[in-house]
Amino acid sequence: MVLVYIDQADQQIKKASLEALSYGAAIAQELGISVEALVLGTVQEDLTSLGKYGANKVHHLKNESLNSLDVKVHTNLVASIAKNLNATVLVFAQNFNGRAIAPAVAVKLEAGIVTGVCSLPNTTNGFVVTKTVFSGKAFAHIKIETPIKVIAINQNSFGLVEYNASTTVENIDLAIPAPSIKITKVEKIEGEIPLTEANLVVSGGRGLKGPENWGILLDLAKALGAATACSRPVSDSDWRPHHEHVGQTGIQIAPNLYIAIGISGAIQHLAGVNRSKTIVVINKDPEAPFFKAADYGVVGDAFEIVPKLTAAVLKAKTT
Amino acid sequence: MKILVCISKTPDTTAKIAFVEGNTKFDETAVQWIINPYDEWYALVRAIELKEKDPATIIHLVTVGGVDAEPIIRKALALGGDEAIRIDCNSNDSFTVANQIAAVAKEGAYDLIFTGKETIDFNSASIGSMLSALLDLPFISLATHFELNGNTASVKREIESGEETAEVNLPVIVSCQKGVAEQRIPNMRGIMAARSKPLKVLTAIETKASTSINHFDLPPAKSGVKLIDPENMDELVRLLKEEAKVI
């Protein structure tokens, strides 16, 4: 059985988990086994809706104390539930929570794990999955040698697939281990689209000259419904908050659309965004290295081009 | 206070990525090795700051690797730390690496274990989490802020919609990223001092790898950029809609 860990925040199922479920369902189909989902904590959604993305069954450990992550507690629970259910493949989303617990769960299950996976397993000769390495600059095909396999899949690498399976929800009755941490504060970025979950991202670099010029970028992001990102020097100079920094030493993202404005395209920057499906580069220097990695390019002054692009986006929306 | 900082060596961020031996090995010719940035800039520097506040603190650096990891761990010692440990083991299997570190960690009875967010070559982001299972210790991943208050740590970590602060009693394992500290440049005194700091070499404990590398490959090259007239942003929007189908 393929068991997919369903992650939540604020009692809402993360999109990345639905993608992990779609992926798990595809593996299950290939192996001719069932795919089941595991939900810890309380969520607002009706859990039978997980059938949409393939779940044949949903296991639910309904306890409010599990709504925020405690690695030790969650690891122990997921591992013992997986053992009880005889899961042979475990799938996690490679998001903040998934990457925190999946390797620990693998250790508890004596399972081999591959994180950052971006393809379905190849089972013609063992169990081989592809992961991104060198920050997206290459792929490694890795064989998992153990009977139980754990996979953490990159966000936006597989997409959502609808199966519309009929599903039942089973409640799990299990004692919750004592907490190992105490959450004392949660600070939310209000009204913004989280970068790692975003389909569309508008990003700015040093070419925008200063924080006071970010308005044109924010207007474009708003028109598109996009999240915002930036290059490292921009966040290092505190023009933008550090959680917007993408690249080799920042966040790695793979949106459908990445629009880079006034960013040169240094190799360390590309490492964080080169898995984007479509890249648009706006830069006044036609020799900027970013154009080599781009699908669409506009050579010119961002201060003139970006407002025009925003206007065109808004116009296309109304027509 | 005893701190263990996990240090790994990675190719320089501009290294050319190529493979040899039938695409089964990373081509190391002409590659410059550096300390993995997350380990150096954040994990190690935060440990050093904690020692500056409380000089009784002892910092050990651990690396799992061959002799070629020694220049890297010496470089790390030049920034700070009291002693380095190299476990003589060359492996790309996270489980193997985590087991080696866990053995040292058990022996050393550390109050705090710092790792980086991930290595920038294999991007596994696994070692800290594995250590927590192997040592049965709490783990906080992707920390952006770390404060110590006696025997409790207050750690901020990144979540999708913002940041979350947790309090945790030592011992604890923390994986560090941007925010935890600021990058430092080693000075001459540090470099000289590092030469006389002890570097212990341990033989690896036996473990069985749970994964193996089948082969590597490179992503297909982009087909080339399509340039759009800056005066015609309607055309760009049309292409994004109709050709790329992303908006």
Ligand SMILES: Cc1cc2nc3c(=O)[nH]c(=O)nc-3n(C[C@H](O)[C@H](O)[C@H](O)COP(=O)(O)OP(=O)(O)OC[C@H]3O[C@@H](n4cnc5c(N)ncnc54)[C@H](O)[C@@H]3O)c2cc1C
């Ligand atoms: C170990 C290491 C790790 C790193 N990690 C990262 C990382 O994770 N992420 C990251 O981003 N960087 C990282 N860097 C830094 C990276 O090497 C580059 O220095 C950085 O990405 C450059 O940022 P930038 O493109 O915003 O600025 P610049 O390189 O200064 O580029 C600005 C660009 O704006 C263009 N421009 C100027 N004016 C205009 C205008 N009016 N209209 C349009 N275009 C204009 C210019 O032509 C230029 O191409 C790292 C570096 C190292 C050494």
Ligand SMILES: Nc1ncnc2c1ncn2[C@@H]1O[C@H](COP(=O)(O)O)[C@@H](O)[C@H]1O
């Ligand atoms: N070979 C190694 N020796 C010591 N520490 C390591 C090694 N590999 C990884 N680490 C530590 O674990 C962190 C996460 O690495 P990884 O899980 O391999 O992405 C790194 O930032 C290091 O702090």
